[in-house]
Amino acid sequence: MRYAGMQLLLDDIKSDLSVAQAVPAMTTDGRCMRCGQKQAVTLPIGWRYCPVCVNLGRVVEGQSLFRFEAPRFPPTASLTWQGELTHAQQQASAELCASVKAQREHLLWAVTGAGKTEMLFPAIAQLLNKGGRVGVAAPRIDVVRELAPRLAQAFAHTPMAVRYGGAPWPKQDVQLTVLTTHQLLRYYHCFDLLVIDEVDAFPFAHDAALMYAAQHAVIGSMVWLSATPDQKLLQQGRRGKIGLSTLPRRFHGYPLPVPKLAWVKKVHLPQQLPQPLLDQLKKLVTTHRVLLFVPDIDWLRPIVKALRRQLNVAVQSVHAQDEAREAKVLAFRAGEIQVMVTTTILERGVTIHRCAVVVLSADSPRFGHDALIQMAGRAGRAADSPDDPVWFYVQHYTRDLQVAITTIEQLNHMKAG
Amino acid sequence: MACVLCGQPIQIEWTLTKIFTLTKVRAPHLCRACLRQFTRIDQANACPGCGRADSPTLCYDCQRWQKAGYPLLHHRAVFQYDGAMKSFIQQYKGLGDWRLHVAFQDLIQPPKSTYVPIPTEAGHYQARGFDPVLGLFDHLSLHQWLEKADTPVPQAQKNRAGRLMTPQSFSVRPLVSLAQISQITLLDDLYTTGRTLYHAADALREAGFHGTITSFSLIR
Ligand SMILES: [Zn+2]
Ligand SMILES: [Zn+2]
Ligand SMILES: [Zn+2]
Numbered sequence A: 001m002r003y004a005g006m007q008l009l010l011d012d013i014k015s016d017l018s019v020a021q022a023v024p025a026m027t028t029d030g031r032c033m034r035c036g037q038k039q040a041v042t043l044p045i046g047w048r049y050c051p052v053c054v055n056l057g058r059v060v061e062g063q064s065l066f067r068f069e070a071p072r073f074p075p076t077a078s079l080t081w082q083g084e085l086t087h088a089q090q091q092a093s094a095e096l097c098a099s100v101k102a103q104r105e106h107l108l109w110a111v112t113g114a115g116k117t118e119m120l121f122p123a124i125a126q127l128l129n130k131g132g133r134v135g136v137a138a139p140r141i142d143v144v145r146e147l148a149p150r151l152a153q154a155f156a157h158t159p160m161a162v163r164y165g166g167a168p169w170p171k172q173d174v175q176l177t178v179l180t181t182h183q184l185l186r187y188y189h190c191f192d193l194l195v196i197d198e199v200d201a202f203p204f205a206h207d208a209a210l211m212y213a214a215q216h217a218v219i220g221s222m223v224w225l226s227a228t229p230d231q232k233l234l235q236q237g238r239r240g241k242i243g244l245s246t247l248p249r250r251f252h253g254y255p256l257p258v259p260k261l262a263w264v265k266k267v268h269l270p271q272q273l274p275q276p277l278l279d280q281l282k283k284l285v286t287t288h289r290v291l292l293f294v295p296d297i298d299w300l301r302p303i304v305k306a307l308r309r310q311l312n313v314a315v316q317s318v319h320a321q322d323e324a325r326e327a328k329v330l331a332f333r334a335g336e337i338q339v340m341v342t343t344t345i346l347e348r349g350v351t352i353h354r355c356a357v358v359v360l361s362a363d364s365p366r367f368g369h370d371a372l373i374q375m376a377g378r379a380g381r382a383a384d385s386p387d388d389p390v391w392f393y394v395q396h397y398t399r400d401l402q403v404a405i406t407t408i409e410q411l412n413h414m415k416a417g
Numbered sequence B: 001m002a003c004v005l006c007g008q009p010i011q012i013e014w015t016l017t018k019i020f021t022l023t024k025v026r027a028p029h030l031c032r033a034c035l036r037q038f039t040r041i042d043q044a045n046a047c048p049g050c051g052r053a054d055s056p057t058l059c060y061d062c063q064r065w066q067k068a069g070y071p072l073l074h075h076r077a078v079f080q081y082d083g084a085m086k087s088f089i090q091q092y093k094g095l096g097d098w099r100l101h102v103a104f105q106d107l108i109q110p111p112k113s114t115y116v117p118i119p120t121e122a123g124h125y126q127a128r129g130f131d132p133v134l135g136l137f138d139h140l141s142l143h144q145w146l147e148k149a150d151t152p153v154p155q156a157q158k159n160r161a162g163r164l165m166t167p168q169s170f171s172v173r174p175l176v177s178l179a180q181i182s183q184i185t186l187l188d189d190l191y192t193t194g195r196t197l198y199h200a201a202d203a204l205r206e207a208g209f210h211g212t213i214t215s216f217s218l219i220r
Helices: A087-101 A116-129 A141-154 A181-186 A208-217 A231-238 A275-284 A297-310 A325-333 A369-376 A399-413 B016-020 B032-036 B060-067 B083-094 B098-102 B122-128 B132-136 B160-165 B195-206
Strands: A021-024 A064-067 A106-110 A134-138 A160-163 A176-180 A191-196 A218-226 A243-247 A260-263 A289-293 A315-318 A339-342 A355-360 A390-394 B076-079 B114-117 B146-148 B170-172 B183-190 B212-219
Touching: A087 A106, A087 A116, A087 A218, A087 A243, A106 A116, A106 A231, A116 A134, A116 A141, A116 A191, A116 A218, A134 A141, A134 A181, A141 A160, A141 A176, A176 A181, A181 A208, A191 A208, A208 A218, A231 A243, A260 A275, A275 A289, A275 A297, A275 A355, A297 A315, A297 A339, A315 A325, A355 A369, A369 A399, B083 B098, B083 B132, B083 B183, B098 B132, B132 B183, B146 B195, B170 B195, B183 B195, B195 B212
Parallel strands: A106 A218, A106 A243, A134 A176, A134 A191, A160 A176, A191 A218, A260 A390, A289 A339, A289 A355, A315 A339, A355 A390, B076 B212, B114 B183, B183 B212
Antiparallel strands: A021 A064, B146 B170
């Protein structure tokens, strides 16, 4: 049954309708049964629809949501991954397996570059072997695209589907689903294990509909992964309400590069770049590729123009909606672009060798402490250059800067466990 | 105020002109980042007949309408039909996200006229729960004088030749008196071949209207 574990609108369904259970898509008091939100908008014709999850097809009052059962698969030996975990990874992985076995929530707090995905494999295998269903979800489509091939390789014989907006529908029932958190809205009581990567990232963080979707998509245990978990989740872990594993070290064992602060006057940005910044960049490009983060998409063009004039290297820019984004990121990884000016964190799981990070206007309100930690985490990921430089250019010392830098320092002093 | 596309709060830039001019300023419904995705048509370089971008002289299509004996509609449109606009239309008309009807209202300010919207087929209204054209322009005073008979194939599913062959399906509602009116501006969401709007203009003339007819759309 190709729709096992899903909840769909009539328009989505091409077969198997008779085995589905129909429930009203909206309650009489205007709550959407797919996303759980009560923000119904009345159409001029008089009926209401849910605007919150409208991108997955419109939930309209009076219509049905069709829910499909999620039967178990036969037991198998699912893990085909041959790699080995480091000692610290092994310990976190064992804690995770214990939580999954006890069907309780677990937070895996691992710095960027700690090798989170590999640590999941034993817990995922544990459930797949028993015939259970596993979902691995991430807020951003790039992360989903990056996780999918690694999971497909680690569980080579397990039927797997990748789900994101615009991806083709699965033709058959699958045991392992890699999906955007948005697509979780289409699942109901499906996953025996649901892993949510980057819980702290947009659009999942602070999105009530997606949180509701995650909680209703799972029937077993939920695992949260984060490099920068919010205080609420951490508190729950520290108080023992949910399982907690901490991985403060990258897989290569070196500490995280600590950002250094440099002061600049911002008045003429982005039209005029301060000389100390230009000098720093000139120095960096002789040894490193540089990721230059800026707070505003309007800054990209003038800064790229200025840098092309000032530096004798290939400079490009990329932003979240950039159509050439994938190609540009590839070119940057391949070393064809030396300086990438960007407003977005790019693919988080990707390792770029010898990559320095410069954040211009790191004191901008657009950069929260979690974003600052993520940006700094782009540097030093490879074992051959764990101490890539990270520079924050600021005019004021903000609370977010302070939290970001002290968190990184704390992680560096922490022991795994 | 939150942006109707991304939900982020909108910062209104109070320029001196906005503060000192006495014209009514409508609050924007899109944030800067969302609005920037759309491409405005430079009116100074648009086709005087159909509002097509980058065609300062009368374009070939308009010359054909003229040769076929149609008085030109001197159409104006605000935005180009590019990728961003296609996905807007997909969310608004395709998914039926009614919230978006206000998205461009602060930018839709056609010259003063009597505004007559192009009507939607009854079947589409039933399925969508709203009329997308009325929605886009419901900040203006509209006169729903035209009606449309249901057609077998929707305009959107036809190619250019198919669209141009579409037979007349508009008529002026009974009891509408056009005698006192000197100018009408037809309103539509999208100008593709012009066939729809020229049919609507024909229907008004057949009903005895002798004034000027122009047209306006969000997209060209
Ligand atoms: Zn909903
Ligand atoms: Zn917006
Ligand atoms: Zn023209």
